[in-house]
Amino acid sequence: MDGSGRAEMFLRNYKLGKTLGIGASGKVKIAEHTLTGHKVAIKILNRSKIKNMESEEKVVREIKILKLLMHPHIIRLYEVIETPSDIYVVTEYVKNGELFDYIVEKGRLHEDEARSIFQQIISGVEYCHRNMVVHRDLKPENVLLDAKHNVKIVDFGLSNIIRDGHFLKTSCGSPNYVAPEVISGNLYAGPEVDVWSCGVIVYACLCGTLPFDDENIPNLFNKIKGEIYTLPSHLSPGARDFIRRLLVADPMKRITIPEIRMHPWFQAHLPRYIAVPPPDSMQQLNKTDEDILTKVIKMGFDRDGLVESLRNRVQNEGTVAYYLLLDNKFRKSNSYFGAEFQKHVEGYNCINENETAASAVAQRPAGYVNYQGANMRSQVERKWALGLQSRAHPREIITEVLKALHELKVCWKKIGHYNMKCRWDPSQHERTTINNGMRSLYFGDESTIIDADNTCSQPNVVKFEVQLYKTREEKYLLDLQRVNGPQFLFMELCVAFLAQLRVF
Known part of the structure; x- marks a missing residue:
């Protein structure tokens, strides 16, 4: 069976059209989804070519990430069909090119x-x-x-x-x-x-x-x-x-x-719908469009099964049909998959910013850290903040950090302008404290620094990273992240570090 015949056999829900482009690892074809009548683009990737080009990891990564994202300005991935010889990636069809x-x-x-x-x-x-x-x-x-x-x-x-x-x-x-x-x-x-x-x-x-x-x-x-x-x-x-x-x-x-x-x-x-940060994927999964749901059910799909598949991001014929109909519905309005996400936004300067900021925090997925800082500069200041915040110049902050590490006899290794790996041995601290005024062997001399990656055999040694990054204009955040070692010893070190910086 030739390539076209193979593709049609595995793509029973699509009518393949003309080839949009040909690349080193495969080709892209336009197709029509038979249940909804909407156009899609299908990337046909040959496994042998991908392997020869050593691009398997890239393909897997792209598919994995696109499955996470649901946004009107990011290409939509509808489904992935894998066969022994090819991978068929079905995405949104975008007409006007680059x-x-x-x-x-x-x-x-x-x-x-x-x-x-x-x-x-x-x-x-x-x-x-x-x-x-x-x-x-x-x-x-x-x-x-x-x-x-x-x-x-x-x-x-x-x-x-x-x-x-x-x-x-x-x-x-x-x-x-x-x-x-x-x-x-x-x-x-x-x-x-x-x-x-x-x-x-x-x-x-x-x-x-x-x-x-x-x-x-x-x-x-x-x-x-x-x-x-x-x-x-x-x-x-x-x-x-x-x-x-x-x-x-x-x-x-x-x-x-x-x-x-x-x-x-x-x-x-x-535009109104861009004036506030977008909802995250978890919020979108908990929202279903009743009109679209009804249309898909009329195609012969079970309601409970369809809702469960949508919430668990299961890829099947019902969910593909749902998202194709949903995207077509909101393509004209450019909304975030539903008018409820833009109805309160009459203008950027008229938003209830406190409510928006609180909502944004509540919508964040588990493990979320906002590396970009606050979503809106004028949001209400929080009582608690992650790490240490300062308005000093980054060089001044790093200088103070290094002085504090020096006093605590912490070994450090610079791995970036504002990032370093650190190692703290309490027993070393005790020995050097006896010799009052003794300079740490490892401070300020990168040629003599012990690499923290090779010093994890001692049970009471704490390894951690220090990173400074920008949170908002004229404000910087210092973060200490434990890599390994006893948690309580790390907490003890943090208290001593804060005391050295005269935070309290």
């Missing part, structure tokens, strides 16, 4: 159009971060436009999951769009590198060129790390200020997504 081609066609976009596209990109990227996903390869080629020029973010093959207390180090992405800390080989939390890439995208939309471009890669990287770019004279003052705040080489000083939302240039003509 943002890159659209920019090339128009030369550069009018400021209002560029802003509208950027607002949608930020809405999708923020949703990813809220659901602990960082894209890591944002660029105009990975932003598609539908028939109404609405954004669909695609290609999550280089994405990764954000985990509490863990930082990424993989250098990936396209050279022209990659953040300085990534090309420098530094550790990064994740969201900040997506913000940099968004800055390059908005520059490309407004200017029709890339801010950083050079045929020589070392020269290109020097321009990126040195923030060497020019702003054309046709840009408005607001756009110029916005770009300058996005393309900041130091990730600690770079604007965050909550700050992007507050910027006057971004707020202009802001």
